[in-house]
Amino acid sequence: MYRSEVHYDYIARAVTELPCPVLANGNVYSAQKAHEVLGLTGARGLMIGRGVIRNPWLFHQIRQQRRGESIFLPTGHDVLKYLRALYETVRPPEIKEAAHVQKMKKYLNYIGLGIEPTGQFLHHIRRVTTEAEFFRLCDQYLNHDQPMPLEPFSLALKETDVMAGAQL
Numbered sequence: 098m099y100r101s102e103v104h105y106d107y108i109a110r111a112v113t114e115l116p117c118p119v120l121a122n123g124n125v126y127s128a129q130k131a132h133e134v135l136g137l138t139g140a141r142g143l144m145i146g147r148g149v150i151r152n153p154w155l156f157h158q159i160r161q162q163r164r165g166e167s168i169f170l171p172t173g174h175d176v177l178k179y180l181r182a183l184y185e186t187v188r189p190p191e192i193k194e195a196a197h198v199q200k201m202k203k204y205l206n207y208i209g210l211g212i213e214p215t216g217q218f219l220h221h222i223r224r225v226t227t228e229a230e231f232f233r234l235c236d237q238y239l240n241h242d243q244p245m246p247l248e249p250f251s252l253a254l255k256e257t258d259v260m261a262g263a264q265l
């Protein structure tokens with residue numbers, strides 16, 4: 098899964114040949130990429146998977162770009178707040194802490210690609226076992242007010258290499 102390139106030309110064909118509205122998807126990770134994919138395919142809209150797990154502000158950013166506005170970029174503190182909210186939101190009532198930390202690592206497989214370019218964050222997050230360790234590490238990388246594009250640092254980390262265990 099996710100190993101082949103996205104065939105936007107096939108989506109464009111579906112747009113011209115099908116009588117219904119077609120939505121495009123695959124590797125949309127920024128407002129600019131959304132603009133390009135809509136242009137390439139002529140699709141009516143987009144469905145986005147990994148991109149919005151990594152960057153939940155993405156739909157808002159796409160709308161801002163389409164209105165010609167400047168694009169909101171979250172800060173490290175915003176991303177930290179998102180991770181805390183995600184931790185609570187996807188936590189079933191009875192789950193043990195260690196199991197929930199394991200589950201969060203699957204989300205972090207996506208999110209971590211946009212946090213820093215070396216792979217160190219993902220390397221260390223895969224080794225934590227407690228909630229305290231998990232957030233201590235997140236704090237270490239995200240306790241700042243710098244804007245974060247959250248696009249994958251794909252030169253240092255190949256997205257396909259971290260997908261194997263990433264089924265949620």
Ligand SMILES: Cc1cc2nc3c(=O)[nH]c(=O)nc-3n(C[C@H](O)[C@H](O)[C@H](O)COP(=O)(O)O)c2cc1C
Pocket residue numbers: 122123124125144145146147148264265
């Ligand atoms: C967490 C997650 C769950 C998914 N579940 C399904 C699924 O149940 N059925 C399906 O056809 N595709 C599923 N997909 C694939 C997406 O629909 C989409 O085709 C794929 O992620 C490529 O889009 P993306 O580059 O925006 O992630 C899933 C993707 C993710 C990230």
